[in-house]
């Protein structure tokens with residue numbers, strides 16, 4: 214079984230032997246791949262809807278993994294018990310929705326839990342939620358699939374609320390990377406915030422914060 218580069222990058226972040234959960238699993242490709250490759254021994258796969266969960270069931274059956282997968286209907290992490298999993302992937306959903314999952318699940322505030330998050334939108338809001346709720350972002354990766362760039366965030370709880378700027382939330386830990394796709398991600402951010410800054414200036418609106426984001430991205434690119 215092969216994963217596309219987006220899910221493959223999520224899989225690379227998973228710790229060997231962890232008690233794995235895939236939230237919003239749809240076809241359960243990620244957990245099935247991890248099981249087939251011996252990276253994990255057991256997975257809980259959940260989805261909000263019956264249709265995607267049926268897709269997951271079909272994939273699990275196809276590979277004869279019924280005894281190793283627990284399929285569950287669940288809104289975010291509502292259907293999980295604290296402590297039953299310690300490695301949680303949430304991929305392919307909006308950053309605001311993922312933020313809601315984090316804010317409404319107190320048992321995630323545990324240093325043993327590893328979050329692997331792949332927001333489709335609003336990565337900056339998701340980073341802010343993590344920083345403000347005592348999580349730290351260990352690393353991030355930029356990946357490309359069908360010409361589109363995706364971000365993957367690896368985070369742990371350490372209880373320290375971080376005072377961050379909007380620029381910090383926009384750039385995240387991508388600033389630490391030196392690969393070509395991370396650079397491309399920063400260049401796309403630079404374009405987006407430069408346009409936004411120009412529009413604010415033309416409309417005679419406050420552009421100070423947006424300009425500081427542009428400067429910070431330029432600094433990262435130079436470094």
Ligand SMILES: C[S@@+](CC[C@H](N)C(=O)[O-])C[C@H]1O[C@@H](n2cnc3c(N)ncnc32)[C@H](O)[C@@H]1O
Pocket residue numbers: 220236237238239240259260261262265287288289303304305306
């Ligand atoms: C685009 S698919 C992503 C599937 C897979 N995780 C991936 O990255 O390829 C999004 C999935 O999230 C599910 N979903 C949406 N809202 C959800 C929620 N509140 N709780 C759990 N799953 C949800 C959808 O039903 C859908 O199956």
